[in-house]
Amino acid sequence: MFRSWIVLFVVFIVYTYMVYSNCDKRNTNDSIPDKRALAGWKTWQAKNCQSCHQIYGLGGYLGPDLTNVARDTAKKEIYLRTFIKYGTGKMPNFHLNDSEVNSLIAFLYWIDKSGKSKVSKDKVTWSGNYNLEQ
Amino acid sequence: MPKFLRLYIISALCLLLATLIFGLLATWAFLYPEIYNQFLPFYQLRPFHVSAALFWIITGSAASIVYYKNTLLIAKNKDNIIERLFIYLWLSTIAVIFLCYSMKKFGGREYWEFPPMLCIPLLVSWLLLILSYFNTPLGKGKHNKPMYIWMWSTGLFFFLITFIEQNLWQIPWFRYSYLREVTVQWKANGSMVGSWNQMLYGTSLYLMVKISGDESIANGKTAFFFYMLGLANLMFNWGHHIYNVPAASWIRDTSYIISMTEWIFFIRIIQGFKNKLDERKKFRHLITYRFIIAAEFWVFINLLLALAMSVPAINRYTHGTHITVAHAMGTTIGINTMILLASFTYILGLDCQSNLIKKIISICYWVSQYSLLIFWLSLIVAGVIKAYRTTAINLANFQEIMEPVIPVLKIGSFSGIGLVLGLGTIAVIYIYYGLNSKADVK
Numbered sequence: 001m002f003r004s005w006i007v008l009f010v011v012f013i014v015y016t017y018m019v020y021s022n023c024d025k026r027n028t029n030d031s032i033p034d035k036r037a038l039a040g041w042k043t044w045q046a047k048n049c050q051s052c053h054q055i056y057g058l059g060g061y062l063g064p065d066l067t068n069v070a071r072d073t074a075k076k077e078i079y080l081r082t083f084i085k086y087g088t089g090k091m092p093n094f095h096l097n098d099s100e101v102n103s104l105i106a107f108l109y110w111i112d113k114s115g116k117s118k119v120s121k122d123k124v125t126w127s128g129n130y131n132l133e134q
Numbered sequence: 135m136p137k138f139l140r141l142y143i144i145s146a147l148c149l150l151l152a153t154l155i156f157g158l159l160a161t162w163a164f165l166y167p168e169i170y171n172q173f174l175p176f177y178q179l180r181p182f183h184v185s186a187a188l189f190w191i192i193t194g195s196a197a198s199i200v201y202y203k204n205t206l207l208i209a210k211n212k213d214n215i216i217e218r219l220f221i222y223l224w225l226s227t228i229a230v231i232f233l234c235y236s237m238k239k240f241g242g243r244e245y246w247e248f249p250p251m252l253c254i255p256l257l258v259s260w261l262l263l264i265l266s267y268f269n270t271p272l273g274k275g276k277h278n279k280p281m282y283i284w285m286w287s288t289g290l291f292f293f294l295i296t297f298i299e300q301n302l303w304q305i306p307w308f309r310y311s312y313l314r315e316v317t318v319q320w321k322a323n324g325s326m327v328g329s330w331n332q333m334l335y336g337t338s339l340y341l342m343v344k345i346s347g348d349e350s351i352a353n354g355k356t357a358f359f360f361y362m363l364g365l366a367n368l369m370f371n372w373g374h375h376i377y378n379v380p381a382a383s384w385i386r387d388t389s390y391i392i393s394m395t396e397w398i399f400f401i402r403i404i405q406g407f408k409n410k411l412d413e414r415k416k417f418r419h420l421i422t423y424r425f426i427i428a429a430e431f432w433v434f435i436n437l438l439l440a441l442a443m444s445v446p447a448i449n450r451y452t453h454g455t456h457i458t459v460a461h462a463m464g465t466t467i468g469i470n471t472m473i474l475l476a477s478f479t480y481i482l483g484l485d486c487q488s489n490l491i492k493k494i495i496s497i498c499y500w501v502s503q504y505s506l507l508i509f510w511l512s513l514i515v516a517g518v519i520k521a522y523r524t525t526a527i528n529l530a531n532f533q534e535i536m537e538p539v540i541p542v543l544k545i546g547s548f549s550g551i552g553l554v555l556g557l558g559t560i561a562v563i564y565i566y567y568g569l570n571s572k573a574d575v576k
Contacts, residue, residue: 045242057454115380
């Protein structure tokens with residue numbers, strides 16, 4: 001019993017190492033956020049944005065998924081800026097200053113660069129799994 | 135029972151009450167944000183609800199394990215200073231967390247929405263619990279232990295690991311890639327759910343052994359096989375949270391394959407139906423047993439939902455919809471809360487109370503079961519509508535997507551009142567008995 005447990009635990013450790021080191025195959029320069037994006041991430045967390053919004057479908061359900069909102073061709077950056085700055089009837093006004101708004105937008109651009117939240121139909125394979133290219 | 139343990143159980147039940155009240159308020163804030171934004175916005179209510187729920191489950195599981203551990207060691211009256219320290223530190227940190235929320239101080243992480251500094255006292259207190267548990271004959275030694283002890287040990291240990299893991303984002307290297315950050319976050323969160331499930335399923339198994347007097351159900355090859363299968367799922371079946379994240383594909387493949395082993399659990403439950411019917415006739419007078427049976431029913435239907443959601447092609451529709459919420463509510467209320475209520479019924483000796491009290495609990499039990507079923511179904515319907523509008527017909531406007539979803543959620547919110555009344559009354563009764571009864575070891 002104990003031996004089986006140890007074997008499974010060792011597999012878990014190896015798997016964890018593989019997940020940490022290999023889950024993002026992109027070039028490091030493409031993935032690293034700049035200072036502004038990092039500051040935006042801090043604001044995102046401090047204002048608890050994920051309680052209402054999702055990134056990659058993870059988070060709250062009151063507002064839309066924001067993974068690819070930064071490059072949404074239908075909604076220009078000004079639209080995004082206005083929402084963040086003033087809120088709406090449903091979204092409270094967080095009274096953010098311009099620097100915070102800019103860093104949040106930089107954060108959303110950085111998120112957008114990481115991939116698409118929606119999986120298109122042609123990515124589904126015969127086994128029911130996805131074939132997502134990075 | 136030592137006073138500190140009694141305090142711990144009562145605190146856990148207060149957290150259940152808080153979960154229910156904040157949950158109901160949060161559904162109203164979700165449906166009428168224009169009104170609630172003025173005084174208690176959704177982004178503030180949700181952390182109150184989520185943290186109360188999370189701490190209800192973890193605190194309740196830990197309280198049960200500490201109590202049963204002391205019972206098994208015949209140390210029920212022993213005042214353990216380490217356990218006392220754990221309980222005081224754990225509970226006071228939870229109080230500070232709620233204070234932070236009331237001041238709108240957030241950490242902004244899913245599940246763990248409080249300032250990350252507060253993870254330190256939580257970690258220290260959990261280490262104290264582990265120290266007190268593993269420093270006993272139950273925690274030490276490798277052989278001939280019933281499966282519930284293996285499950286408790288595994289749950290306690292993996293909660294520690296996953297708790298540390300979900301804090302790795304504070305190391306810059308993890309933050310330098312969003313894909314890495316989100317993968318590690320959901321690896322930790324997914325496995326953490328598995329860790330408290332181990333603690334709770336261990337508790338459920340222990341209760342069944344005590345009710346039936348049959349030790350064999352916690353021993354032998356079958357029990358071992360299902361424990362190992364559960365452990366493998368704890369370790370590797372978290373990838374469905376991030377199927378759509380363009381991380382390495384082998385993470386998705388591993389999770390998909392491992393999650394399909396859950397069919398074995400499913401078939402096992404169906405096979406056990408006949409025995410359960412016989413068992414039901416024998417033990418139906420016991421409230422403890424009724425809660426365990428309720429948990430088994432919710433395992434059954436949530437497992438079916440989980441199996442569907444674990445197929446990426448189906449997850450493509452369900453992910454980010456209220457179907458995910460239905461699964462979360464079905465498991466936390468239907469499974470985790472029912473097992474904890476079974477455990478507290480047993481610990482507080484509610485099975486031996488007057489017929490009137492048992493009748494009230496029974497009515498509340500059925501009110502909460504039906505309310506939860508309506509709540510669960512309304513979330514599924516809301517999720518199906520959202521999935522259809524988002525993924526099948528590709529609507530882009532969020533307001534347009536949500537328009538037909540909102541009326542269904544209003545039905546769910548209405549059933550939430552039943553849940554508050556049913557489970558809330560049970561919690562109040564249990565708190566009363568926790569404060570007043572002379573209940574001790576069963």
